[in-house]
Amino acid sequence: MKKTILTGVKPTGMAHIGNYLGAIKPALEEVEKRKENADFFFFIAEYHAHTSVKEPALFKEYIYDIAATWLAFGLNPDKVTFYRQGDIPELFELTWLLACHTPKGDLNRAHAYKALVAENQEKDNQDPDQGINMGVYTYPILMASDILLFDTNIVPVGKDQIQHVEIARSIASRINELYKTEVLVEPQEEVKEEVATIPGLDGRKMSKSYNNSIPLFVSEKKLKKLVNKIKTDSTGPNEPKDPDTALVYDYYKLFSTPEELSVFREELIKGLSWGEAKAQLFEKINNQIKGPRDKYNQLMENRQVIDKLLVDGAQKARAVAKRTMERVRKNLLGL
Numbered sequence: 001m002k003k004t005i006l007t008g009v010k011p012t013g014m015a016h017i018g019n020y021l022g023a024i025k026p027a028l029e030e031v032e033k034r035k036e037n038a039d040f041f042f043f044i045a046e047y048h049a050h051t052s053v054k055e056p057a058l059f060k061e062y063i064y065d066i067a068a069t070w071l072a073f074g075l076n077p078d079k080v081t082f083y084r085q086g087d088i089p090e091l092f093e094l095t096w097l098l099a100c101h102t103p104k105g106d107l108n109r110a111h112a113y114k115a116l117v118a119e120n121q122e123k124d125n126q127d128p129d130q131g132i133n134m135g136v137y138t139y140p141i142l143m144a145s146d147i148l149l150f151d152t153n154i155v156p157v158g159k160d161q162i163q164h165v166e167i168a169r170s171i172a173s174r175i176n177e178l179y180k181t182e183v184l185v186e187p188q189e190e191v192k193e194e195v196a197t198i199p200g201l202d203g204r205k206m207s208k209s210y211n212n213s214i215p216l217f218v219s220e221k222k223l224k225k226l227v228n229k230i231k232t233d234s235t236g237p238n239e240p241k242d243p244d245t246a247l248v249y250d251y252y253k254l255f256s257t258p259e260e261l262s263v264f265r266e267e268l269i270k271g272l273s274w275g276e277a278k279a280q281l282f283e284k285i286n287n288q289i290k291g292p293r294d295k296y297n298q299l300m301e302n303r304q305v306i307d308k309l310l311v312d313g314a315q316k317a318r319a320v321a322k323r324t325m326e327r328v329r330k331n332l333l334g335l
């Protein structure tokens with residue numbers, strides 16, 4: 001039996017190198033590995049992003065950025081059903097029905113919500129729910145709907161998303177039990193092996209919020225500038241460097257073969273200057289990104305191409321969604 005594998009990406013900012021190495025690259029490799037025995041659904045979760053992104057112009061830009069980025073790195077819409085959440089009206093209908101089967105307590109216990117409550121308590125705010133909108137609170141139900149609407153078997157996720165898949169599974173199993181039939185497929189998370197945390201320019205985890213990220217598709221000139229900003233110690237030009245404490249070395253590792261890496265290692269130990277080391281690193285990164293960058297720029301200048309692909313993807317997705325909803329309405333509502 002073919003498995004359905006589904007994953008969503010939240011457009012909350014321009015994609016950076018951490019997103020590429022940590023999410024995009026492994027997901028596309030997975031498609032290549034399993035395409036014979038799985039159906040893939042990748043979608044843009046822009047309605048989840050709306051819990052925080054409230055600027056329409058930016059919102060739209062992030063959606064195109066994500067779509068163009070995935071396509072630029074080789075996502076093939078013939079092998080993957082690729083669509084935008086908002087193009088699937090059935091999703092929002094299912095969200096409501098699922099809400100009617102979700103214990104409020106489960107959402108009280110959701111990690112993301114609890115973290116915000118804890119922040120309020122730390123700040124001694126009178127209201128523990130201050131500044132928390134219902135979108136944040138019911139986020140797990142919309143995500144359950146994303147998953148259950150497509151009879152998903154497997155959801156590849158990072159550790160922070162495990163609980164969300166558990167909530168989806170528990171909603172499905174509660175409904176199946178109540179109606180004494182398999183109305184919804186109960187999904188499993190597949191926790192991705194810890195992809196090494198991608199460090200930012202300052203050595204902390206690469207994150208938009210730390211302002212330490214290398215955006216994927218900046219110009220070559222800008223990329224060179226950013227690479228030059230990578231933190232180094234004060235070892236002088238001809239002095240031996242310690243690769244194991246060098247962030248430049250960590251980066252090099254992410255973009256090179258083991259053989260290339262060991263050459264680079266030797267050179268650092270022999271006293272390669274930081275400037276020269278960064279120039280080599282720039283070449284490595286740029287070589288991998290050049291092709292996708294051109295493709296990305298092309299797509300961003302021809303957005304109707306992206307629109308068309310997403311509309312086609314939504315059409316494929318909706319065919320499945322409609323079938324699921326017929327089954328759900330019949331079993332839950334008798335309609």
Ligand code: TRP
Pocket residue numbers: 006007008009010045048142143146147155157161164
């Ligand atoms: N919550 C996920 C994240 O923040 C994004 C997401 C939304 C998702 N719906 C999904 C992931 C469904 C997997 C399946 O990364």
